Amino acid sequence: MLQIDNDLCVGCGICEDQCAFGAITVVEGKAVVGDACTLCGACVEACDVGALTLTGTEKSVQMDLGRWAGVWVYCEFRGGTLASVSLELLGIGRKLADTRGVSLSAVLIGHETKETAAQLIGHGADIVFRVDNPALAHFTDDVYGAVMTALIQEQRPEIVLAGATAIGRSFIPGVATLLNTGLTADCTKLEIRAGDGALLQTRPAFGGNIMATIECPSTRPQMATVRPRVMKALEFDPQRTGNVIDITPVPEQLQSRIQVVESVVSEGCNVNIQESDILVSGGRGLDNAKGFDLIRQLAKSLNGDVAASRAAVDAGWIPYPHQVGQTGKTVAPKLYIACGISGAIQHVAGMQSADTIVAINRDKNAPIFDVADFGIVGDLYEILPKLITKIEECRGL
Ligand SMILES: Cc1cc2nc3c(=O)[nH]c(=O)nc-3n(C[C@H](O)[C@H](O)[C@H](O)COP(=O)(O)OP(=O)(O)OC[C@H]3O[C@@H](n4cnc5c(N)ncnc54)[C@H](O)[C@@H]3O)c2cc1C
Structure with missing residues (x-):
């Protein structure tokens, strides 16, 4: 108290x-x-x-922090594919490890992962802890959690990073709980403090209105998740060398209460706007679902994809995988065209890293113009058809 x-x-x-x-x-x-x-x-x-x-808030666990060393990245591997956030985390992990003067390790859990292990070394890992087993072919919280927890307890890394993806968000908090340590979700910046080497974990707080820097002073490992497209991956270096250490999980770790009956890729929602170079995004200013026909047309003329604000998603005009922002996806395309989007802080948090931002809005005072490189003030229903015609003409479509 x-x-x-x-x-x-x-x-x-x-x-x-x-x-x-x-x-x-x-x-x-x-x-x-x-x-x-x-x-x-x-x-x-x-x-x-x-x-x-x-008083009464003292940690019950007194850890010898000096016994924990090294930076770890959980590298997400599913259906034969490595999630791109894993390489981005190796990029920031490399910086943190170099600052601390320790090794960077990747943790690869799955099945048929051989080629991927080499890829992780080329992208910055010194060591790959590979846990490859047919029982790990499908992700389940309890099995992945047990394997990851046991590995951390055995090897004692000081820092563990994971992607804030559906999988990372699903099992990493459980790992932190089992280890009786802290976890900072959705970090946008990670740094090492000179002096004591603490991991400074920065993330938006209070609805994105402030940036909070969080520390984990009393326990190890220091754990953080980072959203895709926030950090930058290192270029693949075929000359890099490292060690792949094969870990055999004990049979009890592979016992799951979950039975995966079938794995199905959802149709219509398989768009990944985080991989797009060009996004045309629609908001409440479209006024109805039909308005997205124009957004799709403009996206098509530019070879881009369609994104949306939460207001448009909440209205049921477009499915959630298209949502950009704090509770949607963080995107960093080369070009982001915001149509009928006001520029609320929660939306801007997800798109401000775009190389070029174009905003179309009939309100000249809309906050989206504060982050836009180019702004068009006017009715999107007058502007978009003209823009589409012009682009199609220029591109000979
Ligand atoms: C915890 C939390 C998390 C959130 N997460 C997200 C998130 O992830 N993503 C997100 O987007 N929002 C998020 N929001 C909601 C956010 O605060 C805004 O409400 C939302 O972004 C508004 O969407 P909008 O810009 O489409 O709509 P509005 O704010 O209503 O803006 C519509 C804009 O369209 C313009 N307009 C209207 N008609 C036309 C026309 N004919 N031509 C041109 N312009 C026109 C208007 O001038 C206005 O600027 C979150 C909110 C909270 C509290």
């Missing part, structure tokens, strides 16, 4: 200003704690006179 020593408290109000939850108020010259307190400790650190103390 948070305790206030009234003899020491000078009622300066610094703790009140520091509290992001509005849980502390100064009443008659003394700080008073309310029910909204989350025991985050920000006020304790801010208090110059030492009037605030947190």
